[in-house]
Amino acid sequence: xxxxxxxxxxxxxxxxxxxxxxxxxxxxxxxxxxxxxxxxxxxxxxxxxxxxxxxxxxxxxxxxxxxxxxxxxxxxxxxxxxxxxxxxxxxxxxxxxxxxxxxxxxxxxxxxxxxxxxxxxxxxxxxxxxxxxxxxxxxxxxxxxxxxxxxxxxxxxxxxxxxxxxxxxxxxxxxxxxxxxxxxxxxxxxxxxxxxxxxxxxxxxxxxxxxxxxxxxxxxxxxxxxxxxxxxxxxxxxxxxxxxxxxxxxxxxxxxxxxxxxxxxxxxxxxxxxxxxxxxxxxxxxxxxxxxxxxxxxxxxxxxxxxxx
Amino acid sequence: xxxxxxxxxxxxxxxxxxxxxxxxxxxxxxxxxxxxxxxxxxxxxxxxxxxxxxxxxxxxxxxxxxxxxxxxxxxxxxxxxxxxxxxxxxxxxxxxxxxxxxxxxxxxxxxxxxxxxxxxxxxxxxxxxxxxxxxxxxxxxxxxxxxxxxxxxxxxxxxxxxxxxxxxxxxxxxxxxxxxxxxxxxxxxxxxxxxxxxxxxxxxxxxxxxxxxxxxxxxxxxxxxxxxxxxxxxxxxxxxxxxxxxxxxxxxxxxxxxxxxxxxxx
Numbered sequence: 162x163x164x165x166x167x168x169x170x171x172x173x174x175x176x177x178x179x180x181x182x183x184x185x186x187x188x189x190x191x192x193x194x195x196x197x198x199x200x201x202x203x204x205x206x207x208x209x210x211x212x213x214x215x216x217x218x219x220x221x222x223x224x225x226x227x228x229x230x231x232x233x234x235x236x237x238x239x240x241x242x243x244x245x246x247x248x249x250x251x252x253x254x255x256x257x258x259x260x261x262x263x264x265x266x267x268x269x270x271x272x273x274x275x276x277x278x279x280x281x282x283x284x285x286x287x288x289x290x291x292x293x294x295x296x297x298x299x300x301x302x303x304x305x306x307x308x309x310x311x312x313x314x315x316x317x318x319x320x321x322x323x324x325x326x327x328x329x330x331x332x333x334x335x336x337x338x339x340x341x342x343x344x345x346x347x348x349x350x351x352x353x354x355x356x357x358x359x360x361x362x363x364x365x366x367x368x369x370x371x372x373x374x375x376x377x378x379x380x381x382x383x384x385x386x387x388x389x390x391x392x393x394x395x396x397x398x399x400x401x402x403x404x405x406x407x408x409x410x411x412x413x414x415x416x417x418x419x420x421x422x423x424x425x426x427x428x429x430x431x432x433x434x435x436x437x438x439x440x441x442x443x444x445x446x447x448x449x450x451x452x453x454x455x456x457x458x459x460x461x462x463x464x465x466x467x468x469x470x
Numbered sequence: 471x472x473x474x475x476x477x478x479x480x481x482x483x484x485x486x487x488x489x490x491x492x493x494x495x496x497x498x499x500x501x502x503x504x505x506x507x508x509x510x511x512x513x514x515x516x517x518x519x520x521x522x523x524x525x526x527x528x529x530x531x532x533x534x535x536x537x538x539x540x541x542x543x544x545x546x547x548x549x550x551x552x553x554x555x556x557x558x559x560x561x562x563x564x565x566x567x568x569x570x571x572x573x574x575x576x577x578x579x580x581x582x583x584x585x586x587x588x589x590x591x592x593x594x595x596x597x598x599x600x601x602x603x604x605x606x607x608x609x610x611x612x613x614x615x616x617x618x619x620x621x622x623x624x625x626x627x628x629x630x631x632x633x634x635x636x637x638x639x640x641x642x643x644x645x646x647x648x649x650x651x652x653x654x655x656x657x658x659x660x661x662x663x664x665x666x667x668x669x670x671x672x673x674x675x676x677x678x679x680x681x682x683x684x685x686x687x688x689x690x691x692x693x694x695x696x697x698x699x700x701x702x703x704x705x706x707x708x709x710x711x712x713x714x715x716x717x718x719x720x721x722x723x724x725x726x727x728x729x730x731x732x733x734x735x736x
Contacts, residue, residue: 274486296500300503303515
């Protein structure tokens with residue numbers, strides 16, 4: 162070793178060798194994938210095909226259904242239930258925007274300001290998950306009850322006059338109105354907004370804020386020019402994680418709403434489980450899926466984060 | 471002016487804490503109303519303080535039965551999804567193979583699909599197959615939607631793992647099995663645990679997919695749903711409160727253990 166005059170080129174310690182070459186087990190990945198993928202193909206992909214075929218069937222429960230390529234079911238379903246479709250998109254969009262407005266400060270607080278309280282606040286965000294969401298949604302019935310403190314306060318501040326004029330509430334009640342449903346949706350999906358926002362905010366180097374301050378940026382300018390653009394991946398995945406489930410949800414509309422606030426999820430559930438009109442139900446569910454895939458693709462293109470998914 | 475400045479400086483903290491309050495308010499209400507003695511069938515109005523429900527949490531017909539069904543399904547769904555999901559995650563991170571992109575999309579799609587669509591399509595499959603709806607169909611469905619979440623959690627952990635650790639093990643003459651059991655698996659364990667915990671929570675709390683594919687089997691969320699129409703017993707609030715407390719205790723304990731371990735290492 163002492164005769165070695167030239168040192169060997171130093172190994173770059175920070176760049177681990179990406180993929181160790183594998184000689185053995187060319188089939189190993191396929192064996193690893195097989196059971197799980199089989200499960201997803203049989204119980205996720207195949208059902209979609211069955212649903213597609215159900216949506217173009219005609220017949221009746223008594224005499225059985227047959228595939229007759231009856232695409233008119235789609236048209237009938239759309240023309241009958243378009244108000245529920247529009248309402249679902251509208252409620253889900255409202256809930257998503259509210260989630261973003263409410264969730265951003267909390268995610269920001271946890272990421273930059275919480276200090277040693279960070280873990281505790283994190284626990285308090287996640288822990289409600291473990292109480293069944295139906296129980297928590299039912300609790301909103303108590304909170305928003307007619308003549309309860311919340312409704313009383315909104316009434317004395319004349320907020321309900323304004324919201325009733327806008328059509329969000331009716332008279333001096335909140336329960337069984339659109340406001341209650343959107344409030345429940347916002348509440349239910351808020352953690353799905355906070356967690357991705359927090360993850361992307363946490364990655365931001367705090368020195369960037371100092372740099373912006375050194376360059377005489379006001380706090381709001383720093384937020385607008387530095388923090389918010391850097392948190393875009395979190396905003397995009399957060400809005401997707403709230404919008405998609407909110408658009409298909411029927412629990413909030415059922416528990417907190419009325420027949421005037423029925424969403425498309427309620428219709429699909431009723432058609433499938435009570436009316437037993439399978440072709441219509443399948444067509445509705447397919448339209449919902451297509452609409453959401455379309456909107457999501459458009460949104461991802463627009464926000465320029467295609468690498469996200 | 472002083473107040474305005476103070477408000478400006480602390481805006482984020484105030485707004486964040488208000489949101490936290492909004493998130494926790496229902497849990498407070500659930501806890502408070504677990505000590506209620508309601509008149510009539512519904513537990514929506516405060517009447518009188520009582521600890522009756524806490525003394526006899528299983529006093530309602532069928533509730534604890536549904537709880538036990540939910541726990542069983544959540545347990546087996548967690549086992550199934552964790553095993554299958556971990557295998558997929560390892561294959562995706564560790565190997566290059568054809569159709570990797572297609573596999574990734576197939577994993578991603580269930581997470582990006584509204585639950586009601588998956589629920590309805592599964593029901594059409596089961597109806598077409600003439601399957602008996604119940605415990606098994608619920609379990610199949612739960613494994614299906616938990617799978618993607620496990621894959622994502624495990625993948626994230628395995629991807630951030632230094633491959634040199636495994637090479638080092640092999641340089642020290644560890645066989646492939648030994649390397650996997652003594653090096654790879656322990657490092658991947660936190661990701662696997664996170665995936666398993668998430669599966670358990672998702673399965674235990676799932677309502678929409680279960681509602682479609684349960685037949686006459688009643689899980690705990692199904693019981694709560696039914697009780698919203700028939701009358702909610704106070705015991706539901708007791709279970710809700712207990713679940714919240716157990717979760718907080720669980721997380722706090724694991725944090726304390728982690729802290730101790732870190733201190734020992736330091």
